[in-house]
Amino acid sequence: MSDKPQDAGPPVQLWTRDGFQGALSVVTRPTYAPDYLSVQGPHAPRRAVLQRLTPDDQDDAEALPTTVATSRQGVKLHVSGRRKPMPYVVRNVEADEIHFIQSGTVRFETDVGCLTAGEGDFVCIPRAVAYRYAPIGDAMRSVIVESPSALKLSPPMPSGMLNVARDVKYAEVDPGMAAGGPTKLVLKTFDAENTVFTMPHDPLALGMRLSESVPVWKLNLASIQVHAYLPEGGPPSSFLSSGTGDILMFNLSARPGGRPPVHINADFDELICYVRGPGVWGGVSEPGTLTCVPKGVIHHGPSEDVPEGYQAWLLETRATMRWTPKALAVSELMETGQYGPHPSVGK
Ligand SMILES: [Fe+2]
Numbered sequence: 001m002s003d004k005p006q007d008a009g010p011p012v013q014l015w016t017r018d019g020f021q022g023a024l025s026v027v028t029r030p031t032y033a034p035d036y037l038s039v040q041g042p043h044a045p046r047r048a049v050l051q052r053l054t055p056d057d058q059d060d061a062e063a064l065p066t067t068v069a070t071s072r073q074g075v076k077l078h079v080s081g082r083r084k085p086m087p088y089v090v091r092n093v094e095a096d097e098i099h100f101i102q103s104g105t106v107r108f109e110t111d112v113g114c115l116t117a118g119e120g121d122f123v124c125i126p127r128a129v130a131y132r133y134a135p136i137g138d139a140m141r142s143v144i145v146e147s148p149s150a151l152k153l154s155p156p157m158p159s160g161m162l163n164v165a166r167d168v169k170y171a172e173v174d175p176g177m178a179a180g181g182p183t184k185l186v187l188k189t190f191d192a193e194n195t196v197f198t199m200p201h202d203p204l205a206l207g208m209r210l211s212e213s214v215p216v217w218k219l220n221l222a223s224i225q226v227h228a229y230l231p232e233g234g235p236p237s238s239f240l241s242s243g244t245g246d247i248l249m250f251n252l253s254a255r256p257g258g259r260p261p262v263h264i265n266a267d268f269d270e271l272i273c274y275v276r277g278p279g280v281w282g283g284v285s286e287p288g289t290l291t292c293v294p295k296g297v298i299h300h301g302p303s304e305d306v307p308e309g310y311q312a313w314l315l316e317t318r319a320t321m322r323w324t325p326k327a328l329a330v331s332e333l334m335e336t337g338q339y340g341p342h343p344s345v346g347k
Helices: 325-329
Strands: 011-016 024-028 046-049 066-070 075-079 089-090 097-108 115-119 120-124 131-147 151-153 183-188 194-200 217-220 240-241 246-252 262-265 268-274 291-295 312-319 331-333
Touching: 066 325, 089 151, 097 268, 115 120, 131 246, 325 331
Parallel strands: 011 262, 089 183
Antiparallel strands: 011 024, 046 291, 046 331, 066 075, 075 131, 089 131, 097 115, 097 120, 097 131, 120 217, 151 240, 183 194, 240 246, 246 312, 268 291, 268 312
């Protein structure tokens, strides 16, 4: 099962704080550190092909997206697979939301305007902005990240990684939206039970926009430039972060440079969504595969230098994430060399 490079010297291993930005220790070992024989307990590396999960909202239009991971700090991940429009409006009063469109085309109507998102788009809906969405066509899939701390675009430099003027698209007022009739408004809170207002009209109907800034935007993964220190590669740089620095998001698509070192990320869980090929990323080839290496678990990771190209994004979170039973049911233990199923799977 060893994934030790054949032509290298003794394997180097890093321990890093603050996601490669803080304290660092480098040692060599005579062994390939990511190898493990078995593991018991919740803090284990896992992978899941999200297409194997049927979200609650796929067949029940009234349902909310299905939660796949949670944390004590309120950072959450959900999956949505609507075939029909949301018959209600949601306002998340605890967290900002990033909706990543894995497949399909989705129209969002929000408190501040409308936008249509396609495959590969991140859509940002900050805390307390009400919204609903609907597939254009008969299906969609999205992965939703909830962050209690406010999220903002935070590339390393004002230009270079992002072309904000060209690629960030903001919600726009649709003057054709009717005032509508009685509408359910669901306030999402930390409670097990949501709070539901019944409004006399559609709360998303708008007149005109008077402010300059628009808090709801979209940005496509493919328009975020990747960052590498050639020839070695080096750590990626985040394009989005929370105000408290407890969430970082990265474009982890194919890029030139060397393979990551064997390392321990002391402060962040690493969740990677492999979006699509054509290239295969190590042991990951199925679109919509979610991998998770919890903080403090030693890992290597596949080479990102894949000439055929692939698309992926990385969520780093200081919150320790736990898969929900529904996600566990479609997940499997993962080896942390190439991120394939662990050799013990299926035995
Ligand atoms: Fe890592």
